[in-house]
Amino acid sequence: MSPSSASALCHCGRTDQRRRPLPYAQCCGRHIDHYEGCPAPDAESLMRSRYTAFVREDAAYLLATWQAARRPERLSFEPGVRWLGLQVRAHLPQGDDRAQVEFIARQRDATGRAHRLHERSRFVREAGRWYYVDGDLYG
Template identity: 60%
Template sequence: MSLDPIACPCGRTDERGKALAFGACCGRYLDLDAPAPDAESLMRSRYSAFVLDRVDYLNASWHPRTRPADLSLAPGQKWLGLEVRRHRPIDTDHAEVEFVARSRVGGRGVRLHETSRFVREGGRWYYVDGDMH
């Protein structure tokens, strides 16, 4: 079995600390081959979608109740890394994920620290909204 040798943008590692390949990590979710199994995996796949300019996936994984009518990404934004600080399941269908994502826009460093809320409906997790820190 041949997997994409490129490291996943989300930075997830295996039990030995080796970076997971995109195809073995977020790639399968972005291609809608499988639903993300938990809120942290969905959040990581959404980060990868931002890195790869996959607005289609961002819209598909955003809950319809809170999804913006028009999602546009910052032109020239370069994503530099993701740190997941906490994944807190609330119950079987609700969870929160606290993370810090770093990027550069127009030569300037940007740090996004958010606690995001997720809901599972029909067997799929969706991003609902979040609180900035």
């Protein structure tokens, strides 16, 4: 099943009120596939959609959602990486236009070794749209 099909579960792991995983099309797919018309409504949603974009190796979306002053010229993806899951630990709004999101993303590299990315990311809202700024890595 294609990751963008309406019934495929979203990679970010977000659930509804009944704790059922949301389909990609109702979750991050709204923001990734319809970037111009459906921006992420908050920093956590942007962070989740960026995780999903990493899983899908969607460099265009990742670059478009990176604050211009901090955006790299290009992105490359490590061959053979398999993303295993995302845990959001905290969403910390800091006024109307700034927020931090702490998360742990798990992955397995091409050799089979498991890795954890534990980060507190900073986000800013500019002209009504949220952008990733940078983050601090933990252990």
